[in-house]
Amino acid sequence: MSPRRVVIRNQSAEANLFARRAFIAFTGVVLVLLILFGNVYNLQVESFEKYQTRSNSNRIKLLPVAPNRGLIYDRNGVLLADNKPVYSLEVIAEDVEDIKASIVEVSKLLNITPERQRKFFKSMKRKRRFKPVELHSRLSDQQVALFSVNQHKFPGIFVNARLKRYYPFSDLTTHNLGYVARINRKDANKLALDGKSENYAATYGIGRLGIERYYEDMLHGTIGHQEVEINNQGRVIRTLNYTPPVPGKDLTLTLDIELQMIAKRALSGKRGAIVAMDPRTGGILAMYSNPSYDGNLFVHGISTKNYKKLLESKDLPLINRSVQGYPPASTVKPFLALTGLEENIITPTTIVNDPGWYKLEGLPNKYRDWATWGHGKVNLTKAIIKSCNTYFFDLAFKLGITKISNMMEKFGFGDYTGIDIYEENKAIMPSVAWKRARYNQHWYTGDTLNVGIGQGYWTVTPLQLTQALTTLVNHGERKVPHLLKANSELIIESSGNAYHQITPVIYEPRAPLKLKVDNHWEVVLNAMHKAAAAYDAFKGSTYDASGKTGSAQVARIKQGEEYDAKTTSENKRDNAMFIGFAPYDNPEIVVAVAIENVAIGGGGTNAGPVARQMMDQYFGDRVITRQTLKAKKSTKAKPKFDSTIKTIPQEAD
Numbered sequence: 001m002s003p004r005r006v007v008i009r010n011q012s013a014e015a016n017l018f019a020r021r022a023f024i025a026f027t028g029v030v031l032v033l034l035i036l037f038g039n040v041y042n043l044q045v046e047s048f049e050k051y052q053t054r055s056n057s058n059r060i061k062l063l064p065v066a067p068n069r070g071l072i073y074d075r076n077g078v079l080l081a082d083n084k085p086v087y088s089l090e091v092i093a094e095d096v097e098d099i100k101a102s103i104v105e106v107s108k109l110l111n112i113t114p115e116r117q118r119k120f121f122k123s124m125k126r127k128r129r130f131k132p133v134e135l136h137s138r139l140s141d142q143q144v145a146l147f148s149v150n151q152h153k154f155p156g157i158f159v160n161a162r163l164k165r166y167y168p169f170s171d172l173t174t175h176n177l178g179y180v181a182r183i184n185r186k187d188a189n190k191l192a193l194d195g196k197s198e199n200y201a202a203t204y205g206i207g208r209l210g211i212e213r214y215y216e217d218m219l220h221g222t223i224g225h226q227e228v229e230i231n232n233q234g235r236v237i238r239t240l241n242y243t244p245p246v247p248g249k250d251l252t253l254t255l256d257i258e259l260q261m262i263a264k265r266a267l268s269g270k271r272g273a274i275v276a277m278d279p280r281t282g283g284i285l286a287m288y289s290n291p292s293y294d295g296n297l298f299v300h301g302i303s304t305k306n307y308k309k310l311l312e313s314k315d316l317p318l319i320n321r322s323v324q325g326y327p328p329a330s331t332v333k334p335f336l337a338l339t340g341l342e343e344n345i346i347t348p349t350t351i352v353n354d355p356g357w358y359k360l361e362g363l364p365n366k367y368r369d370w371a372t373w374g375h376g377k378v379n380l381t382k383a384i385i386k387s388c389n390t391y392f393f394d395l396a397f398k399l400g401i402t403k404i405s406n407m408m409e410k411f412g413f414g415d416y417t418g419i420d421i422y423e424e425n426k427a428i429m430p431s432v433a434w435k436r437a438r439y440n441q442h443w444y445t446g447d448t449l450n451v452g453i454g455q456g457y458w459t460v461t462p463l464q465l466t467q468a469l470t471t472l473v474n475h476g477e478r479k480v481p482h483l484l485k486a487n488s489e490l491i492i493e494s495s496g497n498a499y500h501q502i503t504p505v506i507y508e509p510r511a512p513l514k515l516k517v518d519n520h521w522e523v524v525l526n527a528m529h530k531a532a533a534a535y536d537a538f539k540g541s542t543y544d545a546s547g548k549t550g551s552a553q554v555a556r557i558k559q560g561e562e563y564d565a566k567t568t569s570e571n572k573r574d575n576a577m578f579i580g581f582a583p584y585d586n587p588e589i590v591v592a593v594a595i596e597n598v599a600i601g602g603g604g605t606n607a608g609p610v611a612r613q614m615m616d617q618y619f620g621d622r623v624i625t626r627q628t629l630k631a632k633k634s635t636k637a638k639p640k641f642d643s644t645i646k647t648i649p650q651e652a653d
Helices: 011-044 047-061 099-110 114-124 141-153 185-193 210-216 216-220 257-266 304-312 329-342 379-385 391-401 401-410 432-439 445-452 462-473 520-534 604-620
Strands: 061-065 080-092 133-139 156-165 178-182 206-207 222-229 234-241 252-255 272-276 284-290 352-354 356-357 367-368 376-378 484-492 497-502 546-552 574-581 589-595
Touching: 011 047, 061 234, 080 141, 080 234, 099 114, 099 133, 099 141, 114 133, 133 141, 133 156, 156 178, 156 352, 178 210, 178 304, 178 329, 185 257, 206 210, 206 216, 210 216, 210 272, 234 272, 257 272, 257 284, 257 604, 272 604, 284 391, 284 445, 304 432, 329 379, 329 391, 329 401, 329 462, 329 574, 329 604, 352 391, 367 391, 376 379, 379 520, 391 401, 391 445, 401 432, 462 497, 462 520, 520 546, 520 574, 546 604, 589 604
Parallel strands: none
Antiparallel strands: 061 222, 080 133, 080 156, 178 206, 222 234, 252 484, 272 284, 272 589, 352 376, 356 367, 484 497, 546 574, 574 589
16 A cells, blocks of 8 residues: 655645635625614714604604683673583503403493493494593593592503583573584594594594584684603603694674573473574574473483484474474565565555455355454455455465565575574475476465465474564665674783683675665554554563564365364464564564464464563563654654554454
C-alpha cells in the first residue's frame, strides 16, 4: 500500500476567501443596519405625525356631547316643556362575559319586566357590541342606589344620567306640542339623508308631532365634543379638551295655558275640539282636542299594552280633532250670506217665505227646515239669527256650487291654514270638479242645497272656522294661524356675561279678500251680533259677543222620518257647532267649538256655553261695552239697514 499523499494548503487563497466572505457579511450587516435606520428615520421623522395620530387615536377619544333641548313656554311664561334629569341602565355587550345571565340577574335585582328585556335583546341585535344599549330608561332613586351597591357584580352594565323631555301638563298640551320620542331607524335614515347625523350623534330623542317636530332644528341645538384620554381598558383618565354644545332655542308660544285648562274642563266627558284665536295677530290662544293622551308616555318608550289601548279606543285620543274635518252645519251660513250679497243674488232686505220646507220645481222631495212650522217671511238678518234652512236652500240654488266654492276657498275652506304643525287636514270644499275626481259622478242640484246648510260633502276643521271668522271680523284681512310667538337663544359675551336674545316672530298675512261693497261685512257681522244676543248662553256677559250656532247631521234621515236623539245610536247623533267673537266693535278673540254626538239639543245648548266659558276666562273681570271701546272704534260710520227683528225668543240650532 502506497503512503497517503500530503496536501499542502494555500494560505494565500484561504485568506482571500475569508476576506471575501467577511466583506460580504459586513456588507450585509451594513445594508440591514441601513434599512433598520432608514425605517427608524421614517417612523421617527418622516411619518412622525401619522403615527402620533394613530397612537393618540388609541389613547385619545373624541366623545360627542348632546346639547340641551330648548324649553317651551306659554304666552305668560308658564313652562310647557321641560328637560328633566333621568337615570337609565345601559349595557356594553363586549364587556359582559355572559350577556343573558347578567341581564337575568340584574333584572331580578331591579325588578325589570320581561317586556323590557325582550326589547333590549331586540335592540342589541341592531347595534355593535361596543356601543351602549339601553335596558331600562327610567330608574327610580331606589333602583339607582341598589344598583350602585351591586355594580361590581355586573361589569359592562352601568347607570347613565341624562336630560329627557318632560311635559308638566301631560295630556293638556300634547296635540299642540307633540312629544319627543326615541330616534328609530326611519329617523336615522332621514337624518343621514339630510346630512344631520353628526349633530345627533349623542342625541337619543327627536321631535315627533306638533311644535316639537315642526321646530326640531331650533329646539335641538348644536352638538359639542369632549376630547378625553383613555387607558388600555377604555376607561376615561382625564379630559384634554372640551367644546361645549350650543343649547337649542327656547320657544314662547301664543297659547294661554289657563284658557287651555278651561277648554279641557268644558269638554270633560265629551269628544270634540275648541280653538280660540286672536284675530288681530292670528295667534292661537287655545287649541284643545278631547280626549287627549299623555305625551310623556312616548318620551321613554310607550309599552305595547298602553299603545294598543290608545289605538283601539273608540274615542280615538290620538287624533287631533282641532285640525280634522267636521260637517260645518249652520256655522257657515254667515259666509254664504256674504257670498249672496257679493254676487248680487240677495240684498239685506230680500225676503224669502219659509213654510218649513224647500222644494225644487218639478221634483217631489222636500228639503226640510229645522223648524217644522217654518219661520214665515225671512230676510237675511232673520235668516242668520233663526238659522233658517229654507232661506239658505234658496240662496244656494240661486248661487250654484261654483260661486259658492270659489268664495269659500277665499276664506280658506278646503285648504291648509298654514299653522305651524304638520298634522293639519285640508278637509273638503266640494265642487263639480272635486266630485268628478273623487267619485266620477255628476254634481246634482240636491248636492248644492246640502252645501247651502253646511251639510253633504262639505267638511271644515275648527281651525279653518276660526281662520275664516278672523277674515270676516277683519273685513277681509287674512291672518295665518300660528302657535309660535317668539324664540330666544343664550348669548355669551366675550366678557363671560350671558343673556337671552328674544326674537319675535312676524308672520306675513295673505292677500286680503276684497268685496265690491265694503258695507256687506257689517251686514253679516251685525246679524251674528243679534244672533248671540238671542242665545241664553251669553246672557249677562260683561262683553259684547257675536256668534252663530250649528247642528251637524251625522246620520242620513229619509223623507218622512224625524230625527230622535234618544233612539239614535251615539255615533250617529248630531254634532254641536259654534263660532263666535267678542267684543263686537273691536274683536280680541274668536272661538270655534265642535262637540260630537250630543244627546240633547244642538249648537246653542251644547257648544255655545262652552264658547262662553272660554270668553269669560279670556276677559276675566273686564267689563267691555261700546262706550269703553269708543276711542278704539273706527271713525267710519256703521251702515244702517232694515231689520224687522227686535227680540228672538229662542236659538236657531
